[in-house]
Amino acid sequence: MGKYQGYEKYKDSGVEWLGEIPEHWEVKRTKFFVTKIGSGKTPKGGSEIYVDSGVMLIRSQNVYDDxxxxxxxxxxxxxxDNLQINSRVFPNDILLNITGASIGRVSLVPPNFIKANVNQHVCIFRPDLKKIFPPYLHLLLCSKQGKEQIFSYENGTSREGLNFQQAGNLTFAIPPPDEQEIIARFLDHKTKQIDDLIAKKEALLEKLDEKRTALISHAVTKGLDPSVPMKDSGIEWLGKIPKHWSLLLLRLRYLIELGKMLDQRRISGDYLVQYLRNVDVQWDFINQNDLPEMDINPNEYERYLVKNGDLLVCEGGESGRSAIVQGVDGILGFQKAIHRLRVIGTEEIPRFLFYIFYYLVKLGVFVAEGNPNTITHLTVEKLKLYRLPKPPKKEQQAIVTYLxxxxAEIKQQKAKILEAIELLKEYRTALITNAVTGKIDVRQVPIP
Known part of the structure; x- marks a missing residue:
């Protein structure tokens, strides 16, 4: 692998997918170098028994490879906690998610970790310190071979997870303990370097997102001509706008319709129509694949169907998230969690309003009472009463073309950065895998 050399002598591991391993390494199952394989349990009562402080209960959403x-x-x-004694977590334990969508994620419990337990979705491996260096076991489970074994034990497509017997039968090539430590320290150094590079690129992504938001915010509130006279909008979050722009109520500019409520009990199957859900409407993108169906009577089509050019706005979730309908060549409905905005007259460019909604969401205008932790709903009544900037149609189009x-330029820049991040992640995984399977010999590699 690049500048790293292999070992001098290899032998057949006896495991087809593992291939050859260094001559002095041994193939072992996990159960032979740990003293405990087990998981916790979720206390009865669910979230109602959680308290503001006390003993930590680690769940699968807390467990990540890094x-x-x-x-x-x-x-x-x-x-x-006294009832959870068998699920106690100790420093140097390895925690592995064994059920659900996050199956395979694994964490090393750091030294001096405070008192904690795990629930039933997290498996505890307690390393035998005479046989396995804990960071090395963590690396084994992070490697490609580790992940592939874990995923191969999944029960069908439902991801029901690993049982303890399967967890104990995970098979790896194991070097002597002192060599484990050398490999682990090498990989700790190299992965930190890679992670630092990834973090820098992720920071660039954040800056590009900020640049995108700033561009949109300025264009839809100030326009493209910095020399035009301005006026006070009278709206605190909007500030000054060009003097020749108007601020009409949204209900005077667009027909606003909330989608049809889904009632499973009333589905007869006589008028089945595919429909869009809240989750199908993302920023500037509408999913039209594998959609569910509901009954929409032909006499309801005008009210509950979408057509190209409509602006769809999410009523809940990320309230205000928007996209314009494109590429629809058949009958397509929409659910109650979505508003449909359809132009009244000929003086509106829906894509300009799309950018307005992007600005409003990023500004937090739709957040309930200023509290981002409160579930907010953008009701029809509220939406109709918003006064939003309206430039002349020609200027709307110019702003849309500019934005x-x-x-698009920012999107291309982000795509290149994301590609670079994926390559770094692939290199990181490959480096770990090659080191812990003996494909490269890092014992003599100097570490600062």
């Missing part, structure tokens, strides 16, 4: 993420960790009190061009 470490535990405890921002949303929950706590249980001492009484419940389409500028945001």
């Amino acid at each position: 470490g535990l993420r405890l921002d949303d960790v929950v706590y249980i009190d001492d009484e419940i 389409d061009h500028k945001t």
Whole structure:
């Protein structure tokens, strides 16, 4: 692999998918170098028993390959903790998600870790320190061979997960303990370098997102000509706008219709129509594949169908998230969680309003009472009463053309950065895999 050399002598591992391994390595199953394989349990009562402080209960959403993420960790009190004694987590334990969509994610519990438990979705491997270096076991489970074994044990497509017997039968090539430590320290150094590069590129992505938001915000509130006279909009979050722009109520500019409520009990199957859900409407993109169906009577088509050029706005979730309908050549409905905005007259460019909604969402205008943790809904009544900037149609089109061009440039820049990040991640995985399977010999590689 690049500048790294292999070992002098190899032998057949006896495992087809593992191939040859260094002559002095041994093939072992996980159960032979750990003292515990087990998981916890979720306390009875669910989220109602969680407290503001106490003993941590680590769940699958806290377990990641690059470490535990405890921002949303929950706590249980001492009484419940006493019932969880068999799920206690100790420093140097390896935590592996064994069920659900996050199956295969794995974390090394750091030294001096405070008191904690895991629930039933997380498996504890407790390394035998005489046989396995804990960071090395973590690397084994992060490697391509580790992930592939874990995924191969999934029960069908439902991802029901691993049982403890399967977890104990995960098979790896194991070097002597002192060599494990050398490999682990090498990989710790190299992966930190790679992670630093990834972090820098992710910071560039954030800056590009900020640039995109700033471009849109300025264009849809100030226009493209910095020399035009301005006026106070009278709206606190909007500030000054060009003097020749108007601020009409949205209901005077667009017909606003909330989609049809889904009622499974009333589906007869006589008038089945595919329909869009909230999740299908993303920023500037509408999913039209594998859509569900509901009954929409032909006499309801005018009210509950979409057509090309309509602007769809999410009523809940990320309230205000929007996209314009394009490429529809048949009958397509929309659910109650979506507003359909259809132009009244001929003086509107829906894509300009799309950019307005992007600005409003990023500004937090639709956040309930200014609290981002509160579930917010953008009701029809609220939406109709918003006064939003309206330049002349020709100017709307000019702004849209400008923003389409500028945001396309940013999108291309982001795509190149994302590609570079994926290549770094692939290299990271390959480096780990080649080191822990003996394809490269890193024992003599100097580490600063």
